[in-house]
Amino acid sequence: QLQLQESGPGLVKPSETLSLTCTVSGGSINSNSYYWGWIRQSPGKGLEWIASIYYSGSAYYNPSLRSRVTISMDTSKNQFSLKLSSVTAADTGVYYCARPHRSADICTRGFDCWGQGTRVTVSS
């Protein structure tokens, strides 16, 4: 059974870079043509898609965050990661890693496998 688990610091200072990792178990991130994504949830903006990476390594970003976000994958560790630079209080929220319902689909059919989420607070 596929499982996703986020990890990373719960507290980040303003202007610093947030780094999160999603460890995938029960399946390989570089097989079966899946995208792997990051979604966040904040009180102010609800659910927001941040970025996705295809098993081949192609990356796709939310235009409003593109200048600050990098998504990458480490197939040797079966992990994919998110870096968000120059964070502000507006970046506070719960960050989820997730996989879409269907292979070769970035998000049209929804996300059916989610990590438990990791809470990130941006504060000095």
Next chain:
Amino acid sequence: QSALTQPASVSGSPGQSITVSCTGTSRDIGAYNYISWYQQHPGKAPKLIIYDVTNRPSGVSDRFSGSKSGNTASLTISGLQAEDEAHYYCSSYTGSSLPVIFGGGTKLTVL
């Protein structure tokens, strides 16, 4: 691309049916049949309960059903149960560089 519009809250009694609306535009809900619905209990990750407007993933109760008319999608829960009390979120594909947008969420209270 703005978020989809959902009512903040709905309520119903056990056994009743309720409907949650999700309003978008002709560029998202109105343009594609790629509407998804999620159920989220407190402290938990969202759970996909409807995709492609009307389809249920394996294991999801048939008490959950989806529909769409024009720029508005709807989630109906029939035979309300206490365990259905949760937040519900809609999402839509947009076909743009921001491929998916979500609704603000609706809190369902089972009276």
